[in-house]
Amino acid sequence: MKPGRADTPRADGIDNPIGGSRNRTHDARKDPTVKEADVATVIAETCDEIKRVLLEKNTAYGNSALDPVRIFSKADTLEQLNVRIDDKLSRVARGREFAGDDTELDLMGYLVLRRVARTLRKSAEAPLVRLGPGGDFVREIYG
Secondary structure, three states: OOOOOOOOOOOOOOOOOOOOOOOOOOOHHHOOOOOHHHHHHHHHHHHHHHHHHHHHHHHHOOOOOOOOOOOOOOOOHHHHHHHHHHHHHHHHHHOOOOOOOOHHHHHHHHHHHHHHHHHHHHHHHOOEEEOOOOOOEEEOOOO
């Protein structure tokens, strides 16, 4: 048979797409056993797990991710989080994970913390506005 025909396997293990099917990862849209409600439940449970771990670690480590003690590093909070994210991505890319670590969960947690830090920074930089004539000043975070 000539190379490039539909029945000639490719070197990368994917079937030739010319007239043939491709070996793809699971496609929930075509699988009747995966229901949208099941996916929604797993998404909610996964987000709850990330939230639980973040809150537990925040309590255990004294908010060190968003309010570090800065003994050695003087980098701002976002930069320190970026370094931690880079370290986790490096482990994923190199396939090096320490026993007992969940690098994927840690990475998701750091990304959430980065988003929280950006939100807190944005609200701290928001202009002060007066609540009515003679009222208190508050930060306008949704302007």
